[in-house]
Amino acid sequence: MTAFPSISLTAHSFEPGVLLTNFCAGRAETGAVASFVGLARAEHGRATVLELEAYPGFTDAAIARFAEEAKARFDLHDYRIVHRIGRIAPGEAIVFVATAAGHRRAAFEACDFLMDWLKSRAPFWKKEHGPDGDRWIEPTAQDRTDAERWD
Amino acid sequence: MARVLLFGRLADQAGWRERSVEAGSLASLRQALAAADPDLAEALGGPGVQVAIDKTIVRGEATLAAATEVAFLPPMSGG
Numbered sequence: 001m002t003a004f005p006s007i008s009l010t011a012h013s014f015e016p017g018v019l020l021t022n023f024c025a026g027r028a029e030t031g032a033v034a035s036f037v038g039l040a041r042a043e044h045g046r047a048t049v050l051e052l053e054a055y056p057g058f059t060d061a062a063i064a065r066f067a068e069e070a071k072a073r074f075d076l077h078d079y080r081i082v083h084r085i086g087r088i089a090p091g092e093a094i095v096f097v098a099t100a101a102g103h104r105r106a107a108f109e110a111c112d113f114l115m116d117w118l119k120s121r122a123p124f125w126k127k128e129h130g131p132d133g134d135r136w137i138e139p140t141a142q143d144r145t146d147a148e149r150w151d
Numbered sequence: 152m153a154r155v156l157l158f159g160r161l162a163d164q165a166g167w168r169e170r171s172v173e174a175g176s177l178a179s180l181r182q183a184l185a186a187a188d189p190d191l192a193e194a195l196g197g198p199g200v201q202v203a204i205d206k207t208i209v210r211g212e213a214t215l216a217a218a219t220e221v222a223f224l225p226p227m228s229g230g
Contacts, residue, residue: 038230052230053158055222058206083230095230119229125159126228136160139229 006079007063009054011086016096023080023098030077034107035098036115042090049129050088059123066117074110076101081114085124113150120147153180153215156222161200165191177202177213180221199226 016037024033040050054060067079082096097114101107120143127136152171162168165188174180185192194200201208203222204215215221 055156055158055203055206055224058203058222061206121227122230123224123227124230125225126230127159136163136225137228138226143229 006081007060007067008082009056009060009085010082011084013092014082014084014096016093019080019082019096020098023078023100027077027100029102030100031102032104032107033098033100034104034111035096036111037093038095038115040088040090040092040094043128043130046130046132047090047128048131050090050094051127051129052083052085052088052094053125053127054083054085055123062123063118066122067114070099070110070114070117074099074101074106074113076106076110079110079114081118083118083122083124087129116143116146116150119143154220155180155184156220158222159225159228161191161194161223161225164194174215176215177204177209177221180215195223200224 020035041047063081063083067081070076071079076099078100080096080098084092084094088094095118097111097118099107099110099114101110120139125136127134153174155170155172157165157168172180172183174183181192181195184195201224203209203224204213205220206222
């Protein structure tokens with residue numbers, strides 16, 4: 001857990017449904033909540049474990065700066081971001097993003113915008129452990145192109 | 152005394168993630184690290200490696216006050 005209540009980096013597995021239920025609770029003026037859950041892929045047996053490293057205090061602050069930008073850009077009521085760190089098994093949730101807005105378009109677009117940034121530019125270091133050894137992963141060309149859609 | 156942090160492949164290469172180094176500037180810190188491990192020092196100056204001092208990215212030279220945290224950040228992968 002971090003100093004930013006809307007943002008959590010956690011080494012423990014989480015239940016996306018519980019996060020979404022809690023995020024939706026007690027909103028009288030929010031007409032739309034959009035959410036996204038990213039899961040660790042097995043990559044057809046190539047990845048047995050994914051390892052994500054963050055720099056606590058730096059990574060969460062960078063995410064917070066960007067999320068506040070998204071909040072202003074899309075006029076969000078609120079957002080919630082939970083990101084796993086440490087070792088993650090295939091099928092486990094890596095990231096949860098939820099956005100709350102008056103209407104659906106802003107909620108969908110803000111969620112998409114946040115995910116494109118998180119996937120390509122967030123300060124994480126990612127290592128894939130597999131039967132053929134370990135390798136550090138960098139953003140794919142597609143990840144970069146996705147993020148550039150919003151520039 | 153600067154607290155030096157390495158992340159990602161830099162930590163794997165060095166075989167350590169955190170170490171205290173006596174240095175008054177970023178340049179003297181790099182020299183001290185190079186004396187102990189020239190290959191690591193070269194990697195720390197390699198393309199795409201960013202430096203954060205007390206969790207703020209800096210470019211170029213910097214003085215290091217007491218109890219400064221210096222982090223070497225290889226290219227970030229995203230989540």
